[in-house]
Amino acid sequence: MKDNLTIFIKDTQKTINEKLMLYLDTLSMPFRLKESLYYSIEAGGKRLRPILMLATSNAFKGNDNKIYPAAMALEMIHTYSLIHDDLPAMDDDDYRRGKLTNHKKFDDATAILAGDGLLTESFRLIANSNEYTDEQKVYIISKLSEAAGVSGMVAGQILDIEAEAKNISIDELEKIHLLKTGKLFIFAMEIGAYLTDLNPSDRDLIKEFATKLGLIFQIQDDILDVIGDEAKIGKPVGSDQEKAKNTFPKILGIDETVAQKKRYQREAISILEKLNVEKSILIEFVHLFSDRDN
Amino acid sequence: MKDNLTIFIKDTQKTINEKLMLYLDTLSMPFRLKESLYYSIEAGGKRLRPILMLATSNAFKGNDNKIYPAAMALEMIHTYSLIHDDLPAMDDDDYRRGKLTNHKKFDDATAILAGDGLLTESFRLIANSNEYTDEQKVYIISKLSEAAGVSGMVAGQILDIEAEAKNISIDELEKIHLLKTGKLFIFAMEIGAYLTDLNPSDRDLIKEFATKLGLIFQIQDDILDVIGDEAKIGKPVGSDQEKAKNTFPKILGIDETVAQKKRYQREAISILEKLNVEKSILIEFVHLFSDRDN
Numbered sequence: 001m002k003d004n005l006t007i008f009i010k011d012t013q014k015t016i017n018e019k020l021m022l023y024l025d026t027l028s029m030p031f032r033l034k035e036s037l038y039y040s041i042e043a044g045g046k047r048l049r050p051i052l053m054l055a056t057s058n059a060f061k062g063n064d065n066k067i068y069p070a071a072m073a074l075e076m077i078h079t080y081s082l083i084h085d086d087l088p089a090m091d092d093d094d095y096r097r098g099k100l101t102n103h104k105k106f107d108d109a110t111a112i113l114a115g116d117g118l119l120t121e122s123f124r125l126i127a128n129s130n131e132y133t134d135e136q137k138v139y140i141i142s143k144l145s146e147a148a149g150v151s152g153m154v155a156g157q158i159l160d161i162e163a164e165a166k167n168i169s170i171d172e173l174e175k176i177h178l179l180k181t182g183k184l185f186i187f188a189m190e191i192g193a194y195l196t197d198l199n200p201s202d203r204d205l206i207k208e209f210a211t212k213l214g215l216i217f218q219i220q221d222d223i224l225d226v227i228g229d230e231a232k233i234g235k236p237v238g239s240d241q242e243k244a245k246n247t248f249p250k251i252l253g254i255d256e257t258v259a260q261k262k263r264y265q266r267e268a269i270s271i272l273e274k275l276n277v278e279k280s281i282l283i284e285f286v287h288l289f290s291d292r293d294n
Numbered sequence: 295m296k297d298n299l300t301i302f303i304k305d306t307q308k309t310i311n312e313k314l315m316l317y318l319d320t321l322s323m324p325f326r327l328k329e330s331l332y333y334s335i336e337a338g339g340k341r342l343r344p345i346l347m348l349a350t351s352n353a354f355k356g357n358d359n360k361i362y363p364a365a366m367a368l369e370m371i372h373t374y375s376l377i378h379d380d381l382p383a384m385d386d387d388d389y390r391r392g393k394l395t396n397h398k399k400f401d402d403a404t405a406i407l408a409g410d411g412l413l414t415e416s417f418r419l420i421a422n423s424n425e426y427t428d429e430q431k432v433y434i435i436s437k438l439s440e441a442a443g444v445s446g447m448v449a450g451q452i453l454d455i456e457a458e459a460k461n462i463s464i465d466e467l468e469k470i471h472l473l474k475t476g477k478l479f480i481f482a483m484e485i486g487a488y489l490t491d492l493n494p495s496d497r498d499l500i501k502e503f504a505t506k507l508g509l510i511f512q513i514q515d516d517i518l519d520v521i522g523d524e525a526k527i528g529k530p531v532g533s534d535q536e537k538a539k540n541t542f543p544k545i546l547g548i549d550e551t552v553a554q555k556k557r558y559q560r561e562a563i564s565i566l567e568k569l570n571v572e573k574s575i576l577i578e579f580v581h582l583f584s585d586r587d588n
Contacts, residue, residue: 027443027444027445028445029444029445029448029449030449030452030453030456032452032456033444033448033449033452034444037444080410084406084407084410087383087406089381089401089402089403089406090403090406107383108382108383109383109384109452109455110452112378112381112383112384112406113378113448113451113452115410116374116378116409116410116413116448117443117444117448119410119413119414120413120439120442120443120444120448121439121443121444123417123435123439124435124436124439124440124443126435127432127435127436127439128436133428134427134428134429134431134432135428137428137431137432137435138421138428138431138432141417141418141421141431141435142418142421142422145414145415145417145418145421146418148414149321149411149414149415149418150321150323150327150328150331150411150414150415151321151322151323154323154327154407154410154411154414155323155324155327157407158324158326158327158403158404158407159324161403162324162326
């Protein structure tokens with residue numbers, strides 16, 4: 001079963017990468033902008049958000065073709081957020097996954113514009129897609145802009161910056177993660193469920209589950225920054241601490257952080273138990289996110 | 295008649311300002327982000343793009359209520375572009391209209407996020423509006439993202455940066471302005487016409503007219519940078535030259551630039567003559583944009 005999941009993830013990564021590159025090819029834009037966009041899209045993230053959207057749709061017997069445009073738009077938004085987040089004015093990172101960050105490869109102005117462009121184009125992709133009715137397009141755009149906007153991801157970014165070098169509580173840290181990464185995870189799974197016509201009350205359960213999954217993802221990120229393998233995580237161990245980032249281990253210590261992760265896992269699985277559908281793939285994601293080494 | 299135009303502009307500015315502030319009030323967001331967004335929205339631009347959209351709708355007997363959400367979204371996109379354009383990595387401006395730019399008032403990270411937030415929220419505003427059918431929302435979002443995206447405004451920004459300190463032709467300069475400012479002018483007037491159900495061939499004429507109006511706006515901007523009154527334009531005379539910006543006077547000299555402006559005016563008016571509607575207000579905009587002193 002683990003093998004099935006690995007195959008599913010690899011296949012989805014391959015397909016989403018191909019579709020994103022094909023889509024960028026259809027857009028006419030200046031050479032330097034194109035280079036910069038391709039660079040960051042090709043940088044090869046894990047494509048977790050598209051994978052979660054596809055997996056949710058699969059769990060409810062959805063049609064993959066209906067999922068891809070929304071998944072691509074979501075990954076474009078995620079990519080824009082990384083480009084802007086790496087800028088000197090923000091996290092000031094020179095490398096991401098062992099490759100130069102966009103502004104180091106090009107320059108700050110190009111990176112700002114590449115991010116702005118990806119963000120804008122993500123909405124155009126949905127609006128111009130042939131896979132959706134107008135009603136579906138409006139729903140997806142409304143949810144995506146809410147998840148990414150000033151009450152969502154952008155709010156999380158600013159709260160994260162404000163919290164640096166301050167002592168915050170676990171509740172505050174959870175809130176930052178919910179906004180900064182959770183909202184896009186929730187969008188991924190909610191839209192996967194919406195496009196398979198899952199009923200609204202089960203959709204709410206999926207959103208609750210996605211919230212926990214986001215926290216598991218983040219807490220494992222923090223754990224890897226303390227006890228991970230540099231070659232695998234693609235950045236120096238301890239870099240969060242060096243940047244005075246707020247992390248679970250900073251607030252709870254590493255042992256309690258590992259215990260907290262187990263609590264999130266149990267909560268995630270107990271939410272799934274309320275769903276009357278085939279959920280084995282979703283349970284596997286809980287373990288995958290908890291146990292990942294990069 | 296000039297008085298009517300002045301009243302129309304003042305009324306529209308007042309209404310759009312009020313509606314934008316009311317709309318921002320409905321959004322829940324962190325305090326610092328809110329301060330930063332309000333600061334730039336309140337900075338009180340001329341609201342030219344919303345005014346053009348309203349004026350176009352008025353010329354075709356449209357309903358103002360249908361126009362405002364699209365006009366607000368457009369102004370939010372314009373405001374985001376100014377915030378990002380002023381950043382040290384881009385134009386590096388400390389003042390805009392005599393007030394500190396967003397990143398000088400706050401900091402670079404906040405300004406980047408405020409811009410990202412406004413851009414994202416502009417699409418949410420359309421998607422959640424009560425004034426449009428789903429079909430209209432999709433049309434507006436498609437056109438807005440096209441005008442602002444990598445084949446539109448963002449393309450213009452990067453070409454403008456690349457052209458700095460180079461010698462470019464008038465055709466190249468016109469292309470940069472078409473992308474950088476023209477596309478949003480065209481969007482303004484096209485949507486004003488679309489929402490009043492103007493037929494597609496007249497809509498094409500309106501787009502041609504908006505293109506010329508954008509060039510008139512820009513050429514007058516360049517002229518004011520050479521012969522304007524600092525107190526009125528709100529920045530030092532000669533600042534384009536200092537930044538090695540490509541301008542009409544740099545390429546053509548000031549006398550030929552004034553002659554070129556007259557040619558654009560004649561072309562704009564001859565396009566209007568093909569339209570079988572009351573067009574006096576649109577003709578007035580040609581003169582207003584040509585003769586403005588700030």
